[in-house]
Amino acid sequence: MKQHKIYLMAGLLGLMVTTLLVSSLASADENNTQFGCDPKKQTAMMEIIDNNDYNAWSALMTDQANQMISRGNDLLGKINEENFAKVVQMHQLMADGNFEEAKAIGDELGLPISRGFGDRGSHHMFPLQPTTTK
Structure with missing residues (x-):
């Protein structure tokens, strides 16, 4: 029984850490920092x-x-079957490094695009995330 509790606690801790990481990275409101x-x-x-405090965690x-x-x-x-090809085109433009054209498509669709960090360093752009102001 004691070993069962240890596994349960380890699982819950893992779930909380994962939730923290995912929620931190997925968070995309106006208070975001550079990494979301x-x-x-x-x-x-x-x-x-x-x-x-489980109740506070649950509320958050x-x-x-x-x-x-x-x-x-x-x-x-904003995205529907008719304009989805534009989203695909925007993604390909970003993959090709053509950020200005990708941004133009994002602006046309009302999809903000922000610069972020990825396999291209600070020049990689992420679609569908609110931009941050400095």
């Missing part, structure tokens, strides 16, 4: 975990999920 992480939410999550995860659903619905409102 909101320092306030990250600090709150660490405090929640340190305090072993519910809020994160609702924000993601809202952004998903926004994208579904």
Whole structure:
């Protein structure tokens, strides 16, 4: 029975860490930093975990999920079967390094494109993520 509890706790800890990472990376509101992480939410999550506060964690995860659903619905409102080929074209332009044309298509579709870090360093662009202002 004791070993069962250890496995359960390890699984829950893994789930919480994964949730923290995914929610931090997926977070895409106006408070994002360069890497898509909101320092306030990250600090709150660490405090929640340190305090072993399931109710606060559940509330934060519910809020994160609702924000993601809202952004998903926004994208579904902008991308449809008729203009999906433009999204594919935008993706290919970015893969080819043609960021200006990709941005023009993103602007046409109402899809903000932000510079980020990836396999192309700081010149890699990510579609469908709100841009950050400096």
